[in-house]
Each structure stands twice: as C-alpha cells, then as structure tokens.
Amino acid sequence: MKLEIDTSAGTLRMSDATQDIQYSLYSREAFEAISRLWLKVGWNEKYPYTFSWLGRPIIQLPEDILRVQEVIYRVKPDVIIETGVAHGGSLILYASLCKAMARGRVIGIDIEIRKHNRQAIGAHELSSYITLIEGSSVAPEVMAQVSQFVNRGESVLVILDSNHTKSHVAAELEAYAPLVSPGSYIAATDGSMEFLDDVPRGKPDWKTDNPSAAAREFVARHPEFVLEQPPWPFNESELQNNITHWPDAWLRRL
Numbered sequence: 001m002k003l004e005i006d007t008s009a010g011t012l013r014m015s016d017a018t019q020d021i022q023y024s025l026y027s028r029e030a031f032e033a034i035s036r037l038w039l040k041v042g043w044n045e046k047y048p049y050t051f052s053w054l055g056r057p058i059i060q061l062p063e064d065i066l067r068v069q070e071v072i073y074r075v076k077p078d079v080i081i082e083t084g085v086a087h088g089g090s091l092i093l094y095a096s097l098c099k100a101m102a103r104g105r106v107i108g109i110d111i112e113i114r115k116h117n118r119q120a121i122g123a124h125e126l127s128s129y130i131t132l133i134e135g136s137s138v139a140p141e142v143m144a145q146v147s148q149f150v151n152r153g154e155s156v157l158v159i160l161d162s163n164h165t166k167s168h169v170a171a172e173l174e175a176y177a178p179l180v181s182p183g184s185y186i187a188a189t190d191g192s193m194e195f196l197d198d199v200p201r202g203k204p205d206w207k208t209d210n211p212s213a214a215a216r217e218f219v220a221r222h223p224e225f226v227l228e229q230p231p232w233p234f235n236e237s238e239l240q241n242n243i244t245h246w247p248d249a250w251l252r253r254l
C-alpha cells in the first residue's frame with residue numbers, strides 16, 4: 001500500500017494493485033488510514049512501552065486504556081481477571097477504577113512474577129485490591145485457584161494479555177469464558193499482531209497466528225458470545241472505530 005499525503009492540497013491518496021483512492025486529508029477515512037499506519041510505526045518504536053499508571057509501567061496504548069476504562073465503568077464487575085501481569089500497571093489501573101467505583105477486586109495471573117514486580121505491586125497503595133497467582137494461565141491448578149476467588153453470582157470481566165499465540169489464546173478463551181457473567185466481556189488483547197506482521201519488529205506468521213484469529217474462531221463455536229467493539233459512551237464525532245491494538249478482541253456474553 002502506498003500512502004501519499006499532500007498537506008498543501010489537503011489530500012491523502014491510497015494506492016496498491018487493487019485500488020487508487022483519494023480522500024480529503026481532513027476526513028474520517030484519512031484519519032483512519034493515518035491511524036492504522038501510526039499504530040504500526042508506533043508499535044515498532046515501542047510507543048506502548050512508554051506509559052505508567054499510578055507509578056507502575058503499563059504496556060498499553062492510551063487509547064486502549066481509555067476504552068477498557070469505559071467498559072469497566074459500564075459493567076462495574078465484581079471481579080476483574082487479567083492474564084499477563086508484567087510490571088503490574090494494568091492491574092493497578094483496574095484496582096484504581098475499583099477503588100473509584102467502590103466496587104470490585106482484581107486477580108492477575110502470570111507465568112513468572114518477577115520479585116521486584118511482586119514487591120512493587122505488594123507495596124502499592126492499591127495492593128489490597130489485587131491478588132496475584134503465579135503459573136501458566138491455562139494450567140489446571142491455576143484455573144482452580146482463580147475459580148476459588150470468584151463467588152457464585154458475581155459479575156466477572158476477563159482480559160487476556162499473556163502469551164499471544166493463537167493456540168494459547170484459544171485455550172485461555174475456553175478456560176476463562178465460562179467465568180464471564182452475562183453482559184460482561186472477555187477481551188483477547190493485542191490482535192494488532194495481525195497487521196504488525198510486516199513491520200521490522202514483527203513476524204510474518206503473526207498474520208494468522210494472533211489473538212484476533214483465536215477470538216473469531218471462538219465466537220463461531222460459542223453462540224453465547226458475540227464479537228463486538230464495546231459501544232462508546234460519548235461520541236460527538238463521525239468516528240466509530242477504536243484506534244487500537246485490540247482489534248476483534250471484545251467478546252460479550254449474551
């Protein structure tokens with residue numbers, strides 16, 4: 001794909017073997033095309049690796065942080081489960097929302113919780129909201145521990161952000177989806193791998209081996225879930241699509 005931006009003429013032209021389209025630079029289409037490219041260039045520059053939440057590194061795009069906040073405030077889950085803890089910033093984000101809403105607690109699962117991360121999460125002002133479990137997210141003994149933390153009738157939201165291979169995410173979806181309460185979601189994050197296959201830090205097999213592919217196959221097998229972008233609670237623009245590293249991520253339980 002060739003993208004030509006002419007700021008003097010105010011145009012954006014997209015062309016490849018199958019199309020040659022010109023948009024006004026100041027249009028929804030141009031914004032979306034530039035954003036798609038911005039996501040790829042930014043990911044290659046490790047832009048999502050430059051943020052923190054209340055002192056802990058959070059490996060997310062700010063757009064995704066805002067969108068997950070919108071979902072959490074609407075669903076107001078009793079329990080937020082996340083696979084993939086890393087430095088703990090996303091757990092602290094969810095805990096801060098739980099505190100603000102006076103509702104909910106957080107479970108984080110990681111195959112390896114490094115000592116300094118465990119200490120920093122444990123010493124954080126919001127640590128009382130967080131339970132850490134070390135182990136593979138799909139190991140039966142881990143699932144048994146997670147299930148013990150969830151009481152019957154509680155609302156549950158799940159974020160999958162651990163190993164992003166299609167097979168691992170597929171196994172996580174099968175393991176964690178039964179915990180999700182009606183109206184809530186399970187999100188298979190980082191499906192952007194599907195369009196990061198051709199950037200210098202990406203890998204060609206990501207085109208097919210990615211979380212979005214797992215989510216699409218899961219929903220085809222599970223009619224009790226729908227794949228949907230959560231609605232925006234506020235929108236005074238003509239825009240409709242998330243600028244996101246979590247495309248085809250959100251599965252809502254009917």
Ligand SMILES: C[S@@+](CC[C@H](N)C(=O)[O-])C[C@H]1O[C@@H](n2cnc3c(N)ncnc32)[C@H](O)[C@@H]1O
Binds near residue numbers: 082085135
């Ligand atoms: C992308 S990072 C998580 C980022 C974090 N959620 C955040 O927003 O800051 C992925 C984490 O998944 C963990 N991980 C990899 N394979 C795993 C598995 N099989 N089970 C659980 N965690 C795993 C890694 O150790 C790593 O800490």
